[in-house]
Amino acid sequence: METEIDRRIIIFILASVALIVLPHSGHIPISLLVFFYSLLIWRFCVLWDKKWIPKKWLVSLLSAIAIYQLYSLNQGVFGRDAGTSIFITALGLKILESNKEQDFYLVSYLAFVVASSQFLYSQSILMLGYILFVTCSLFAALITLNTKNNDAKPAIKKILTMTAQAIPITVLLFFMFPRIDPPDWLLFNQQNTAVSGLSDTLRPGSISKLGFSHDLVFRAKFKGKIPPVQDLYWRGPVFSQTDGLNWTETNNRHFLRQMDKLVTYGQPSHYTVMMEPQDGHWIFTLDMPTVYPQKLIKNGLFQLLNPTKPKKRKQYEITSFLKFNTGKLTDTEYSDNTQLPAQPMPEVTQLVNELKGDNDSAQFLISAIFHHFKNNDFSYTLNPPVMEINPIETFLFKARSGFCGHYATAFVYLLRVANIPARVVSGYQGGSINKVGNFLEIKQSDAHAWAEVWLENKGWVRFDPTSAVAPDQFSEQNLESSTAEKQKNFEIIENKNLFNRWVTRAGDVWSNMDYEWQQWIIHYRGEKQSKFLSSWGITGIKSMFYWLTVLVFFMLGLFTWVILRNQKTNIDKVLMTYQRFCDSLAKVGVIKRKAETAHDFALRAKQLRPDLANNISLITWSYINLQYKKDSGIDDFKAFKKQVNSFKA
Amino acid sequence: MDVNLSTLFDSANQVILGKEHQIKLAVCCLLARGHLLIEDIPGVGKTTLSHTLAKLLGLDYQRIQFTSDIMPADIIGSSIFNASKSEFTFHPGPIFNQMVLADEINRATPRAQSALLEAMEENQVTVEGVSYDLPSPFFVIATQNPSHQLGTFSLPESQLDRFLMRIQLGYPDQQAERNLLTGVDRRFIIDELQVMLPPERLSQMQNEITGIYTSPALLDYVQALINFTRESDEFNYGLSPRAGLALLTAAKSWAYMKGGDAVLPEDVQTVLPAVAGHRLKSSNSNSDLVVESLLQHVEVS
Numbered sequence: 033m034e035t036e037i038d039r040r041i042i043i044f045i046l047a048s049v050a051l052i053v054l055p056h057s058g059h060i061p062i063s064l065l066v067f068f069y070s071l072l073i074w075r076f077c078v079l080w081d082k083k084w085i086p087k088k089w090l091v092s093l094l095s096a097i098a099i100y101q102l103y104s105l106n107q108g109v110f111g112r113d114a115g116t117s118i119f120i121t122a123l124g125l126k127i128l129e130s131n132k133e134q135d136f137y138l139v140s141y142l143a144f145v146v147a148s149s150q151f152l153y154s155q156s157i158l159m160l161g162y163i164l165f166v167t168c169s170l171f172a173a174l175i176t177l178n179t180k181n182n183d184a185k186p187a188i189k190k191i192l193t194m195t196a197q198a199i200p201i202t203v204l205l206f207f208m209f210p211r212i213d214p215p216d217w218l219l220f221n222q223q224n225t226a227v228s229g230l231s232d233t234l235r236p237g238s239i240s241k242l243g244f245s246h247d248l249v250f251r252a253k254f255k256g257k258i259p260p261v262q263d264l265y266w267r268g269p270v271f272s273q274t275d276g277l278n279w280t281e282t283n284n285r286h287f288l289r290q291m292d293k294l295v296t297y298g299q300p301s302h303y304t305v306m307m308e309p310q311d312g313h314w315i316f317t318l319d320m321p322t323v324y325p326q327k328l329i330k331n332g333l334f335q336l337l338n339p340t341k342p343k344k345r346k347q348y349e350i351t352s353f354l355k356f357n358t359g360k361l362t363d364t365e366y367s368d369n370t371q372l373p374a375q376p377m378p379e380v381t382q383l384v385n386e387l388k389g390d391n392d393s394a395q396f397l398i399s400a401i402f403h404h405f406k407n408n409d410f411s412y413t414l415n416p417p418v419m420e421i422n423p424i425e426t427f428l429f430k431a432r433s434g435f436c437g438h439y440a441t442a443f444v445y446l447l448r449v450a451n452i453p454a455r456v457v458s459g460y461q462g463g464s465i466n467k468v469g470n471f472l473e474i475k476q477s478d479a480h481a482w483a484e485v486w487l488e489n490k491g492w493v494r495f496d497p498t499s500a501v502a503p504d505q506f507s508e509q510n511l512e513s514s515t516a517e518k519q520k521n522f523e524i525i526e527n528k529n530l531f532n533r534w535v536t537r538a539g540d541v542w543s544n545m546d547y548e549w550q551q552w553i554i555h556y557r558g559e560k561q562s563k564f565l566s567s568w569g570i571t572g573i574k575s576m577f578y579w580l581t582v583l584v585f586f587m588l589g590l591f592t593w594v595i596l597r598n599q600k601t602n603i604d605k606v607l608m609t610y611q612r613f614c615d616s617l618a619k620v621g622v623i624k625r626k627a628e629t630a631h632d633f634a635l636r637a638k639q640l641r642p643d644l645a646n647n648i649s650l651i652t653w654s655y656i657n658l659q660y661k662k663d664s665g666i667d668d669f670k671a672f673k674k675q676v677n678s679f680k681a
Numbered sequence: 682m683d684v685n686l687s688t689l690f691d692s693a694n695q696v697i698l699g700k701e702h703q704i705k706l707a708v709c710c711l712l713a714r715g716h717l718l719i720e721d722i723p724g725v726g727k728t729t730l731s732h733t734l735a736k737l738l739g740l741d742y743q744r745i746q747f748t749s750d751i752m753p754a755d756i757i758g759s760s761i762f763n764a765s766k767s768e769f770t771f772h773p774g775p776i777f778n779q780m781v782l783a784d785e786i787n788r789a790t791p792r793a794q795s796a797l798l799e800a801m802e803e804n805q806v807t808v809e810g811v812s813y814d815l816p817s818p819f820f821v822i823a824t825q826n827p828s829h830q831l832g833t834f835s836l837p838e839s840q841l842d843r844f845l846m847r848i849q850l851g852y853p854d855q856q857a858e859r860n861l862l863t864g865v866d867r868r869f870i871i872d873e874l875q876v877m878l879p880p881e882r883l884s885q886m887q888n889e890i891t892g893i894y895t896s897p898a899l900l901d902y903v904q905a906l907i908n909f910t911r912e913s914d915e916f917n918y919g920l921s922p923r924a925g926l927a928l929l930t931a932a933k934s935w936a937y938m939k940g941g942d943a944v945l946p947e948d949v950q951t952v953l954p955a956v957a958g959h960r961l962k963s964s965n966s967n968s969d970l971v972v973e974s975l976l977q978h979v980e981v982s
Contacts, residue, residue: 607898607982626978626980627981629945630946659899660896660899662942662943
């Protein structure tokens with residue numbers, strides 16, 4: 033006899049399914065989403081009135097509509113998006129016609145597939161938590177459906193136990209099971225590609241927009257101390273060529289330069305750069321990277337490039353020397369970096385001559401320009417006036433306000449007029465420290481542009497002309513003050529009130545969790561796995577399988593043992609312990625009759641020995657629980673044993 | 682105890698006075714999806730009890746008075762020739778009701794008796810090759826006069842086995858008798874009764890009862906009881922496997938009524954006389970004492 037399924041269970045299942053599909057709303061076409069939820073709502077209506085049950089032909093019609101819809105989306109049947117759409121549509125149709133118990137089992141299985149497909153789109157901790165929650169609720173619904181017990185509590189308890197039992201095995205398989213990196217063509221196209229980044233053209237004005245975005249660009253985790261802020265210049269596009277308006281990278285960057293041998297000094301910094309999905313191919317590193325992954329290319333501009341423009345988070349191990357000498361300049365470099373769009377205007381030539389005076393040294397001119405910026409009402413602003421015609425001249429003589437891009441380009445331009453090789457470098461400066469994970473987070477708002485000048489015997493040297501006007505930008509020119517500035521800069525965060533400090537702290541904890549999650553879960557593959565496992569002494573795929581098998585069997589054995597031990601807790605042991613209790617009562621003349629149940633015996637014994645009533649009740653209650661009730665474990669038995677041992681008649 | 686159940690018992694106890702335990706057993710039997718046999722002399726309230734239960738459970742009720750000349754067709758219905766359509770149409774008999782009172786079942790001939798008992802077992806009726814499903818839920822409450830009365834065909838053991846329980850009502854005690862004599866006519870009270878346990882709730886309860894836990898220790902006890910009836914010389918024959926199942930189901934139902942989530946030995950002991958009484962035949966004494974001695978001989982584990 034088919035019994036009708038409780039309405040509450042169906043509501044529970046429908047709600048779980050609705051929640052499972054919800055995060056897909058950004059991934060599947062809106063028409064499909066509407067279609068799915070209408071079917072779901074329809075099924076809800078059926079719960080209240082049977083007359084809404086769709087006829088056979090109507091279901092066929094709906095299926096035809098669904099197939100047409102899928103066909104018209106032109107997604108085909110392969111691939112992530114197509115698969116997800118098909119599964120969700122099928123799920124909706126199945127829900128509508130579900131009526132019997134087995135239908136709902138099928139619905140649940142489909143829903144599990146849809147839930148797991150979520151991870152093809154997002155692998156964040158939040159998503160994991162959400163999916164875990166909804167699948168647990170679906171599992172709980174399955175349990176109630178199966179046991180016909182409408183009480184939610186035991187179902188929830190059961191699913192929690194099951195999840196807890198599954199965790200060790202999951203963890204084991206996750207870390208131990210050999211991972212093979214899939215070939216690129218097997219990977220699905222990710223839609224959530226890059227955020228905006230630095231562009232390969234600098235037109236003073238394009239960077240100010242970045243000043244406000246707080247999107248994460250990359251993280252850097254140092255082995256050892258984080259270098260001082262004034263050294264944290266993360267190198268990006270390098271601009272040598274200019275037409276007076278736009279600054280672009282030189283075409284010669286692709287040639288591996290016949291470089292003078294690079295000389296490095298001091299202690300190297302070792303760090304890991306974890307890039308967010310990006311549009312450009314620059315890997316932002318500190319000058320001067322010397323050790324880096326093989327697939328990266330270091331070109332003549334000292335940039336590190338990833339030729340593939342990764343669409344996913346990727347991380348790289350880098351070693352940089354912060355002190356170095358790049359040596360001599362080639363002819364190509366010289367002509368690239370002294371190039372001018374046209375003959376400079378007379379007032380510019382005049383200014384340069386004024387600044388350099390009789391002194392021909394580059395060093396002197398540089399400090400003169402810095403003084404010029406400092407002493408002539410130049411100011412720093414993120415909202416400069418528009419300078420479309422002759423931007424550099426306008427900036428130098430009229431506007432006298434701008435941001436890093438203006439200062440860097442004007443600085444380089446002036447040096448080039450004096451025939452000194454110079455170029456503009458853009459990238460990021462500084463970053464904020466995550467105190468929990470002790471790594472730097474570099475956001476779009478840290479974007480910056482500075483200058484590089486080639487000096488005799490020193491090679492390329494970095495100068496930050498913006499620091500002449502903006503106190504919180506640093507360069508080698510004002511090294512001492514900048515250290516003080518730096519302290520101040522970090523202290524500002526500390527000085528805020530307690531609440532703000534907690535908010536900052538919580539933010540740090542969260543970012544750190546996300547970082548570790550990326551490090552250990554999402555990026556745990558191939559190389560990382562073998563590294564991790566070899567730290568436990570497991571090397572090679574053979575021993576990996578060997579250990580996996582051994583540990584899985586060990587764990588299963590352990591579970592079996594625990595379950596068996598808990599389940600029976602040896603009825604004989606319970607009986608024997610209870611017998612001891614009966615014996616001690618028998619000594620004082622309270623004898624249990626053969627046919628008497630524990631309960632009846634306790635009633636009689638309590639009448640005969642009212643002084644022991646409490647203990648008798650307690651022991652009898654424990655005994656009944658152990659012998660006849662569900663879910664009594666080893667701990668209950670221990671408690672019972674203790675009670676009996678301390679019982680004295 | 683469940684609220685529905687306690688109000689049900691309160692109402693039933695107002696109609697049938699002083700028979701709390703028997704009423705509980707009767708309800709326990711229905712919750713366990715079993716059929717009930719009431720055995721007693723005429724006039725102690727067998728009919729009243731069944732009628733009251735039908736009313737309180739909101740079930741279609743039909744009484745079939747068994748007589749020595751009753752025919753199977755009088756119970757299950759028959760096909761009658763319809764001249765206008767020139768075909769036979771089936772006219773369902775009184776058995777097509779959710780609760781059927783088979784009154785004085787042992788006054789009928791074995792042929793009529795077995796027609797009823799087959800319907801009880803199969804939950805369907807077959808007439809001339811066509812099967813008709815009986816309604817759901819389907820309960821039979823049969824009453825039986827003591828077999829020593831005149832004009833009775835006592836039910837064979839195989840058919841007694843079909844009843845989950847057999848209860849006896851017995852005379853009311855002094856106080857109940859007095860209240861009965863001075864009170865309103867029972868028939869009026871029955872007419873006024875409200876449905877206390879609607880069929881949906883009943884089937885829900887029946888489902889919940891299947892989930893009542895039986896521990897290994899308790900199963901040991903039940904098996905020990907069954908084995909004792911099979912091995913001891915006291916009984917002509919032991920309890921059948923069906924009887925064992927019946928005992929366990931009834932005990933679950935009883936535990937559920939008490940509000941427990943697991944069967945305890947006292948639940949088994951309480952239902953044992955009603956479940957085993959009509960299934961056991963002693964070689965030397967009457968059935969009540971048989972069950973009593975069975976309980977005394979088997980150790981509770």
